[in-house]
Amino acid sequence: MKPTTILLPITHTLDTELIRYTKSLAKEHSAKLICLYITSPLTLTNCYSYPSLLYSISNLNVDLVQMAQEDIAKKIDLLLDDCEHETICLIGPTTDTIIHVANQKDVDLIIIPSQKDGTGSRFVLSPKEKLAKRCKASIIEYTK
Secondary structure, three states, X not given: OOOOEEEEEEOOOOOHHHHHHHHHHHHHOOOEEEEXXXXXXXXXXXXXXXXHHHHHHHHHHHHHHHHHHHHHHHXXXXXXXXXXXXXXXXXXXXXXXXXXXXXXXXXXXXXXXXXXXXXXXXXXOOHHHHHHHHOOOEEEEEOO
């Protein structure tokens, strides 16, 4: 099946090698590339006794996250300037955010970086398994 829309979720640093791989795949199939940068929700547990301080810190963190997301989006756009793409920056839980965007944008293929599972537990699902259980898109794990 030839993908028409490819989703590349990014949760930490920009992996330019992964972005280039996904970009070449999108160009090869004339597919739209959606680059999703996800920031995990911030939890501030040590300020419960000072609600006004907690509110102030939360607002400060949101402003800083928004500034960082704008900067990341510009860097992603530069890397993908010769490819049909859309850059989305969201705050939320990783798996739920990926699934939401994949369903909303009718994504055919999701590219995720391969992750080493250091737990060795058969009870812990890998990111690929978590997505596959709840998403209709095909999933490819990129390995360097």
